[in-house]
Amino acid sequence: MASAIPLFSAQAVNAAVDFLGPAKRVFDSHWYILGKEVAGFEGEFAEYCGVANCVGVASGTDALELGLRALDVKTGDKVIVAANAGFYASTAVLLIGAIPHYVDIDPVTLTLSFERLQEALESNPKAIIVTHLYGQLADVETIVEVAAKSDIPVIEDCAQAHGAKSNGKRAGSFGTIGSFSFYPTKNLGACGDGGAIVTDNDYLAAKIRQLRQYGWKAKYHVELQGGRNSRLDEMQAAILREKLPFLDSWNAERREIARRYNAAFSDLPIVCPCSLGEDYVAHLYVVRVNTRDAFRKFIGGFGVATDVHYPVPDHMQSAYPSRQGKGALPVTERVCREVVTLPCYPGLDSGSIERVIQAVDLYFTHAGV
Numbered sequence: 001m002a003s004a005i006p007l008f009s010a011q012a013v014n015a016a017v018d019f020l021g022p023a024k025r026v027f028d029s030h031w032y033i034l035g036k037e038v039a040g041f042e043g044e045f046a047e048y049c050g051v052a053n054c055v056g057v058a059s060g061t062d063a064l065e066l067g068l069r070a071l072d073v074k075t076g077d078k079v080i081v082a083a084n085a086g087f088y089a090s091t092a093v094l095l096i097g098a099i100p101h102y103v104d105i106d107p108v109t110l111t112l113s114f115e116r117l118q119e120a121l122e123s124n125p126k127a128i129i130v131t132h133l134y135g136q137l138a139d140v141e142t143i144v145e146v147a148a149k150s151d152i153p154v155i156e157d158c159a160q161a162h163g164a165k166s167n168g169k170r171a172g173s174f175g176t177i178g179s180f181s182f183y184p185t186k187n188l189g190a191c192g193d194g195g196a197i198v199t200d201n202d203y204l205a206a207k208i209r210q211l212r213q214y215g216w217k218a219k220y221h222v223e224l225q226g227g228r229n230s231r232l233d234e235m236q237a238a239i240l241r242e243k244l245p246f247l248d249s250w251n252a253e254r255r256e257i258a259r260r261y262n263a264a265f266s267d268l269p270i271v272c273p274c275s276l277g278e279d280y281v282a283h284l285y286v287v288r289v290n291t292r293d294a295f296r297k298f299i300g301g302f303g304v305a306t307d308v309h310y311p312v313p314d315h316m317q318s319a320y321p322s323r324q325g326k327g328a329l330p331v332t333e334r335v336c337r338e339v340v341t342l343p344c345y346p347g348l349d350s351g352s353i354e355r356v357i358q359a360v361d362l363y364f365t366h367a368g369v
C-alpha cells in the first residue's frame with residue numbers, strides 16, 4: 001500500500017528553509033532573549049501586516065491574554081467569543097477571571113455571526129475576540145464598524161490566518177489588536193512556541209511590551225499589574241525572519257490545494273470552504289459531512305489522515321461549566337458534529353492530493369451512503 005498521507009508535514013513545509021543560518025547567527029551573537037532578531041522580526045512582521053507595531057510574545061494564547069490585559073479587561077468583565085475555535089480565546093479570557101460570552105457562528109463562514117453579535121452587544125461586553133477560523137477572514141470589517149459605534153475594542157485572533165487579506169488589508173490590521181501564534185503547524189510556524197501582537201495603537205503596543213516583561217517600566221521597576229514573563233526568543237525570531245518571505249507563496253500553494261479539492265467535491269453531498277479568494281489562506285481544509293465518523297474511518301482505510309477541529313464547543317467543555325448550556329448555540333453545536341479536516345499543506349504533492357480526492361469520492365459512490 002502507498003504510504004500514509006499525514007494531516008501536516010513539517011518536513012514537507014520546511015523543505016526549502018535554511019535553519020542553520022539563522023541558528024548560527026543567534027549562537028554566534030551569544031544573546032538569546034529580546035535582542036536584534038526579535039526587534040528585526042517585529043519590524044518585518046508589522047510591515048507585512050500593514051500596522052505600526054508588532055510585539056513578540058511566547059505563544060498565541062499569551063498574545064490573546066496580554067491583549068485583553070492591555071485593553072483593561074478585568075475579573076468579571078464579559079468578552080464575546082465564538083465557541084467553535086478550539087477554546088484558545090476562552091483560555092485567555094478565563095485566565096484573567098473574565099467571562100466568555102459565547103455568540104453563535106455564521107453557517108457559511110463558520111466565524112462569529114454578525115447578526116448574533118449585534119444582539120449580544122446589549123450584554124455590555126468589554127471586548128470582542130473575532131477568530132479568523134481555518135484561515136478564513138471573519139466578517140471583520142462589518143464587526144469592527146459596529147463595535148466602534150459602541151466603543152468596544154476588537155481583538156482579531158489571527159493564529160490561523162497569517163496573511164489573509166480583504167480590500168488590500170491583512171488579518172490583524174482591522175481590529176484594535178491582532179494576535180498571532182507561530183506554533184509549528186501554523187501558516188507561519190517557528191521551531192517551538194511563539195506568538196505576537198500587532199496594533200496601530202502605540203499606547204497599547206507600549207503597554208504590551210511592559211506586560212510581556214513583568215510589567216516593568218524600566219529594569220526592576222514594576223509599573224503595571226498583570227505583567228508576566230512572555231517573550232519570543234531570539235532563536236525563534238531568527239527562524240521566523242527566515243520563513244516570512246515564503247509566507248505568501250505558501251499561502252498560495254495551500255489555496256491551490258483547496259481549489260483542487262473544492263472543484264473535485266463540487267457534486268458530492270459535503271460542504272466545502274466558502275472562499276478560495278485572498279480572504280482564505282487555507283490553514284485547515286475543513287469540510288462538513290453528515291456521517292463524519294464513518295467517513296473518517298473509510299478514508300483512513302486508504303491511508304488518508306483526518307482530524308476534527310474542533311469536536312467540543314467551548315461552552316460544553318467539562319472543565320468550565322458555562323451559563324450557556326447545551327442548545328444555546330445551535331449552529332455551533334451542529335457544525336462541531338460535522339466538521340472534518342483533510343490534509344492541506346505546502347509541499348503536499350499532486351499524487352497525494354489525487355489520492356485524497358479518490359478516497360473521498362469512493363466513500364460517496366461505493367460506501368452505500
Ligand SMILES: *Cc1c(COP(=O)(O)O)cnc(C)c1O
Binds near residue numbers: 058160180181182194
Ligand atoms: C493555535 C491557536 C491559538 C493558540 O496559539 P498557541 O501558540 O498554541 O498558544 C489561538 N487561537 C487559534 C485560533 C489557534 O489556532
